[in-house]
Amino acid sequence: xxxxxxxxxxxxxxxxxxxxxxxxxxxxxxxxxxxxxxxxxxxxxxxxxxxxxxxxxxxxxxxxxxxxxxxxxxxxxxxxxxxxxxxxxxxxxxxxxxxxxxxxxxxxxxxxxxxxxxxxxxxxxxxxxxxxxxxxxxxxxxxxxxxxxxxxxxxxxxxxxxxxxxxxxxxxxxxxxxxxxxxxxxxxxxxxxxxxxxxxxxxxxxxxxxxxxxxxxxxxxxxxxxxxxxxxxxxxxxxxxxxxxxxxxxxxxxxxxxxxxxxxxxxxxxxxxxxxxxxxxxxxxxxxxxxxxxxxxxxxxxxxxxxxxxxxxxxxxxxxxxxxxxxxxxxxxxxxxxxxxxxxxxxxxxxx
Numbered sequence: 360x361x362x363x364x365x366x367x368x369x370x371x372x373x374x375x376x377x378x379x380x381x382x383x384x385x386x387x388x389x390x391x392x393x394x395x396x397x398x399x400x401x402x403x404x405x406x407x408x409x410x411x412x413x414x415x416x417x418x419x420x421x422x423x424x425x426x427x428x429x430x431x432x433x434x435x436x437x438x439x440x441x442x443x444x445x446x447x448x449x450x451x452x453x454x455x456x457x458x459x460x461x462x463x464x465x466x467x468x469x470x471x472x473x474x475x476x477x478x479x480x481x482x483x484x485x486x487x488x489x490x491x492x493x494x495x496x497x498x499x500x501x502x503x504x505x506x507x508x509x510x511x512x513x514x515x516x517x518x519x520x521x522x523x524x525x526x527x528x529x530x531x532x533x534x535x536x537x538x539x540x541x542x543x544x545x546x547x548x549x550x551x552x553x554x555x556x557x558x559x560x561x562x563x564x565x566x567x568x569x570x571x572x573x574x575x576x577x578x579x580x581x582x583x584x585x586x587x588x589x590x591x592x593x594x595x596x597x598x599x600x601x602x603x604x605x606x607x608x609x610x611x612x613x614x615x616x617x618x619x620x621x622x623x624x625x626x627x628x629x630x631x632x633x634x635x636x637x638x639x640x641x642x643x644x645x646x647x648x649x650x651x652x653x654x655x656x657x658x659x660x661x662x663x664x665x666x667x668x669x670x671x672x673x674x675x676x677x678x679x680x681x682x683x684x685x686x687x688x689x690x691x692x693x694x695x696x697x698x699x700x701x702x703x704x705x706x707x708x709x710x711x
Contacts, residue, residue, distance in 0.1 A: 362413075369416030373400045376419050392561025395425040396553055424553040431560060435574070439567040439632035446637030450513065451645055457509050458649075465656070468502040471495050496664070496682055503657045510650050511611075517638050517646070518603070518613040524569050524635045525601040525615065531566040532584065532598040535559060539581035540596035546580045556580075571632020587629035590617045615639075 377398035387393040399421040405412035458464050472495040479488040538559035545552035563584065566572055572592070573585040584593040592599050599619035606612040614627045615635070628643075630636050661683035668682055684690075 366414070366416035369403060369418060373398070373417045373419050380422055392557050392564065394553065394557050397423045397425055399423050422553065424551060424556060435564055435567045435572070438564055439571040439636070442568045442634045443632050443637035443640065446634045447641045450638070450641045453513065454645065454649065457506060463502065463505055465502050465506060465653070468495070468499040469660070472499050499660070500683065503653065506653055510646065510653070513646060514611065514642070517642055520638055521613050521615060521635060522603040525603050528566065528569050528635070529600045531562055531569070532592050532600065534562050535566070535582070535584060535593045536596045536598040538562065539593070542580050567633060569633045570630060570635045587617065587626045590624065590626060591619070
């Protein structure tokens with residue numbers, strides 16, 4: 360009877376633990392990153408008697424985490440791709456609205472200018488028509504300036520956003536390193552700390568919202584996290600960091616550096632995925648191209664208009680003067696290159 364009672368008690372004990380695990384699952388149903396857990400039971404070691412081995416009940420052998428590494432990796436990759444696309448789309452929609460707008464787009468302004476030029480060409484002595492050309496030319500210049508200003512505002516926003524995202528990346532990397540340390544200690548008894556593993560995995564998923572990552576699991580239950588072309592952001596319980604600095608070639612264009620110990624490496628062109636990857640991709644593929652295209656268009660329009668006007672005569676019979684400022688004006692050429700912030704004033708001693 361005592362043996363039967365012990366067998367019954369073992370079953371009750373296992374069932375009690377299983378109910379606790381089920382309750383834990385239910386209470387965390389809305390916890391971000393939580394993985395369902397399952398109580399695994401097995402028959403206890405039997406006792407030998409003259410009639411053979413007699414069972415002694417059941418025992419709890421593990422609380423297993425229901426986890427699929429492949430699905431987790433896919434979610435992580437999809438999250439990075441989604442955030443990359445979201446940040447890219449957000450910026451390009453603003454650019455599309457700017458260039459396609461009837462009041463801000465360059466094309467409507469050029470069409471109105473060409474229409475005014477056609478009217479003035481048909482009746483060169485018509486003073487109102489000539490004034491309309493001047494007015495529309497001024498309008499085109501304002502449109503170019505507006506587009507230019509908005510594009511540089513967008514560039515400034517990207518610079519600020521890169522700094523904000525890098526801070527988030529650094530905080531999450533430090534958290535992952537801390538989880539690695541805690542998990543290594545908790546797993547030293549041979550059992551998996553399920554809730555800590557879930558918390559770390561959720562932190563990695565959040566990290567993938569900001570930058571694309573590659574995760575490599577280690578034998579001691581820690582993970583190493585790599586970014587870019589293999590730069591180790593997290594190794595065990597130590598984390599590197601990202602810093603956003605002014606570009607060497609263009610001080611108005613922020614660049615991302617990977618900092619580990621005393622070494623630095625520029626990784627702007629190596630970053631992909633996440634919000635940071637989308638911003639960098641937009642800047643390289645769209646913003647830079649648009650700035651160059653708008654600049655070339657402005658130079659071409661101004662140069663060709665001035666050249667054509669110089670070949671004609673004004674109302675007094677004199678050769679026409681320039682309508683737009685010369686593209687080689689000293690004030691304009693000085694703006695084509697900017698000094699690096701912090702440069703000292705040049706000094707030189709010349710002896711002849």
